Amino acid sequence: MTVADGTSTGIGLRHLLSTEALRRDQAEALLDTAAGMEQALTGRAVRKLPTLRGRTVVTLFYENSTRTRVSFEVAGKWMSADTINVSASASSVSKGESLRDTAATLGAAGADCLIVRHPASGAPHRIAAWLDRVGHSHLGAEGHVAVVNAGDGTHEHPTQALLDAATLRARLGRVEGAHVAIVGDVLHSRVARSNAHLLATLGARVTLVSPPTLLPVGVESWPVAVSHDLDATLGGDAAGGAPDAVMMLRVQAERMHGGFFPSAREYAIRFGLSQARADRLADHAVVLHPGPAVRGMEIASSVADSSRAAITEQVTAGVHVRMAVLYHLLAGEDVA
Amino acid sequence: MPSRQRGAPGSGGASAEGERELLSAADLARTVARVAHEIIERTAPDGGEQAPPVVLLGLPTRGTYLARRLAERITEITGAVVPTGTLDPTLYRDDLRLRPTRALAETELPAAGIDEAVVVLVDDVLMSGRTVRAALDALRDHGRPRAVQLAVLVDRGHRELPIRADYVGKNVPTNRSEDVAVRLVEVDGEDGVSLR
Numbered sequence: 001m002t003v004a005d006g007t008s009t010g011i012g013l014r015h016l017l018s019t020e021a022l023r024r025d026q027a028e029a030l031l032d033t034a035a036g037m038e039q040a041l042t043g044r045a046v047r048k049l050p051t052l053r054g055r056t057v058v059t060l061f062y063e064n065s066t067r068t069r070v071s072f073e074v075a076g077k078w079m080s081a082d083t084i085n086v087s088a089s090a091s092s093v094s095k096g097e098s099l100r101d102t103a104a105t106l107g108a109a110g111a112d113c114l115i116v117r118h119p120a121s122g123a124p125h126r127i128a129a130w131l132d133r134v135g136h137s138h139l140g141a142e143g144h145v146a147v148v149n150a151g152d153g154t155h156e157h158p159t160q161a162l163l164d165a166a167t168l169r170a171r172l173g174r175v176e177g178a179h180v181a182i183v184g185d186v187l188h189s190r191v192a193r194s195n196a197h198l199l200a201t202l203g204a205r206v207t208l209v210s211p212p213t214l215l216p217v218g219v220e221s222w223p224v225a226v227s228h229d230l231d232a233t234l235g236g237d238a239a240g241g242a243p244d245a246v247m248m249l250r251v252q253a254e255r256m257h258g259g260f261f262p263s264a265r266e267y268a269i270r271f272g273l274s275q276a277r278a279d280r281l282a283d284h285a286v287v288l289h290p291g292p293a294v295r296g297m298e299i300a301s302s303v304a305d306s307s308r309a310a311i312t313e314q315v316t317a318g319v320h321v322r323m324a325v326l327y328h329l330l331a332g333e334d335v336a
Numbered sequence: 337m338p339s340r341q342r343g344a345p346g347s348g349g350a351s352a353e354g355e356r357e358l359l360s361a362a363d364l365a366r367t368v369a370r371v372a373h374e375i376i377e378r379t380a381p382d383g384g385e386q387a388p389p390v391v392l393l394g395l396p397t398r399g400t401y402l403a404r405r406l407a408e409r410i411t412e413i414t415g416a417v418v419p420t421g422t423l424d425p426t427l428y429r430d431d432l433r434l435r436p437t438r439a440l441a442e443t444e445l446p447a448a449g450i451d452e453a454v455v456v457l458v459d460d461v462l463m464s465g466r467t468v469r470a471a472l473d474a475l476r477d478h479g480r481p482r483a484v485q486l487a488v489l490v491d492r493g494h495r496e497l498p499i500r501a502d503y504v505g506k507n508v509p510t511n512r513s514e515d516v517a518v519r520l521v522e523v524d525g526e527d528g529v530s531l532r
Contacts, residue, residue, distance in 0.1 A: 010437030029439065036440030040427060043445065046477040051427040079427075327427075332437035 010332050015128045015147040016325055018156040019198035027162070027201055033324035034166050034317070041078065041320075052081035055330050058111040059150070060102065062088040062118045067291055067315055068150050068159070072115050075322035081330070084111075103127040110138050113146045113330055121153030121190075146329040154188050154216070154255070159325060160290050161194035163318040165202060167310050168245055170317070171286045176203035179241050181233050182224075183209040184249030184271055184298050187216050188256070191290045192249055196224050207243070209233050211271065213260045230271055234280055246281065247288040248273050248298045268297050278303040286310050354532055358490070358508055358516070361527035367505040368402070371487055372409035374503050378485070379454050382416040388454050388482045392420045395459040395471055396441035401522040402489060403458040419446035423457070423478075425470035445478060455481040456503075460518040462488040465499035490529060492516050 011029045019027070041047055057076040059069050069085065076083035086106065088094065093102055099118070106114060114131070116124040128147040136143055151157040168175050180199055186192045186208050193216075199206050200223035207225045208215065219226060227233045236242040251267065261267045273287065278300070281287075287299075287309040295301040303309060359367060376382075381390040394403030400422040407418040424441040432438075457471055468486060475484060487503035492510040510516060510531065519528045 010435075010439075033440050036424070036443075039443050040424065040440065043449075044477055045479050048477065049427045050473065051432065328437050331432045333433055333435055 011328055013328050014132075014144065015124075015149075016158050016329065017125050017128060017147065017149045019158045019161045019194045019201070020156070022158070022198065022201060024201050024203075027165070027198060030162055030321065030324045030328065031166050031169060033327055034162070034320040035169075037320045037323040037327070047078060049079045051331055052076065052079040052326060055081045055112045056110050057081045057083045057113045057115065057326065057330075058086060058106050059083070059115040060086045060088075060106065060117070061150070062093070062116075062123075063151065065117060065150070067318065068117065068157075069115075071315065071318040072148075072150065072159075072322050075319050075326055078319070079323055079326060081112075081326065099123060099127065100130055103130060104134065107131050107134070107136055107145045111145055112139070113148065113326065115148045115150045116152070117150040118152050121155035123152050124149040125152075148325060148329070151190055153190065154193070155190050156194045157190040157290075158194050158198070159318065159322055160191050161198040162325070163314055163321040164191075164195055164247065164288055164290070165198055166317040166321050167288065167314045168204075168286065170313065171310055172244055172284065175199065178204045178244040179207070180204050180245045180247060181207045181209050181227075181230075181243040182247045182249065183230060183233075183273070185214045185251045185260075186210045186219070186249065187214045187260070188252040189249045192247075193222075195247065196222050200224065207233055207237060209271070211261055211267075230277065234277060242282055243285060244282070245286040245288060246273060247290075248293070249290070250292065250294055251297055264297060272297060273299045273303050275300050275302045278306065278308060281308070288314060290314070356531045357528065358531050359506060359529040364489075364505075364527045364529065367489065368405050369409055371489075371503045371505055372406050372413065375406065375456060375485075375487065376410055376414055378502070379456070381410055381418050382414040388452060389448070390416075390418050391446055391450055391453045391455050391481075392418055392487075393423045393445070393450075393455055393457050393471075393475075394420065395457060395467060396422055396424050397523055398518055398520050399457075399459040400442070401520050402460060402487075403456075406456075406458060406487065419448060421445040423471055423474055425467055425474045428470035428473040430466060430470065443474075449479050450475070450481045451479040452482050454483045454485065456485045456487050458487045460489045460520075461516050462486070462491045462499075462501050462504075463494050463516075465495050465497035468499050469497050489518060490516055 011026045059072055061069055073083045124147050131145045165175055172178055182192050196206050207227055209227045209230050289311050293299050293304055379390045380387055392403040392407050394400035403420045407420045410418050422442050422444050424443045426438055426440050485502040488501045489505040491501055491504045491507050515532050517530050519526050521527050
């Protein structure tokens, strides 16, 4: 169940809380719109669209972020929305205000959209459910505050998965049928979870490559294959074929309390994308990293800087994807 | 599905009965040829170095193909090559909030840009004028043309804004509840315009 259902808007999106709940037609519409946004902004004298004039987008971040918060803000501003950034450390949250009260306050203050990042999995879902229950006078009887999950704990980060899919589309020309290896700290990665579901929905084949200690419980129910040997996966697996894309995940030391692997050095040797490993990839294969990358740990510096890596393209795609998300959540008619 | 400019929302679902042909395939070709002649007369695209360049920008979907056809006719007649492009005004519409979100269409401007050019916007059906208004706003963000003109295949009336076409293929008095359906080979497999 999610509150992301509802069929009356163009693609039937009220909130964007997870990729698991996203239908294929919705995901493809978002990617098509993102491509359209890129095209609409290319080679222009003025990089500003009037589409969301008079709409207010609030980013509510309980965790640090550079690229996600900035790209949401840029996406909103390029479509003429008013964007306001709230960070937990500089708000009433530091005085002890609850998540529910903070969300209600921002809704009552006139937000049309809340972009939420929170260390607790499920926090954006709760906010969406709370805000759906109360009316918002500035939005009329039918109006609702749209909630976008910008990363919740170890659960999901749907816009990251969408921008990864957009990057793969641009680089490979397709997502369907592609083989994508997601390598590293899957346990703590909302990026891995969102990508596994979205890529499967879009028809790609996903292999998770990770030490057993860094795989989440219940991974066998995900639409993916699992490997513990990076070299074997890069060489091609039983289902046929080496990966068309390798997505390296950051080892999230801040979420680790205990020994998940013997040493950073051993991890880098067994699961890092070294130059030697990158050289074995197919010519067309793409290297993705959601950032921030820890060079020398999960990815060698020379690989991160090579033309194979699409790391900066991912950031650019992130702006277009977030424009597409805001467009579909905010531009059309508001329905209950 | 043919392009329709519809009166009241939800008035669709018109059946084939009560359909009246406004332009046959041959009529449509003649109309495009006539409008091409009018554009040449007004803008002199073969005017040489000192004349401002002429750019035909179609509004998706069918305006894009009409713009290409007009450019081909103009080249046949004058030998001058007229750059064409396509401009999607969706993100500039003033009625976004009134409907479910729409998919975006293609935007592709000629590489030389539109600054100092005479831009002719091309659309299939002119009704309220709101699409053209959105296109004028979009154009402003892409550059500063010397002049903007408007060419439409069918003007069906019911204007809601002070907008007028410079070139009209056919004026058709219509009822708001009727649909004007433009069909083009490139999109619909055949040429023709009908009213239903």
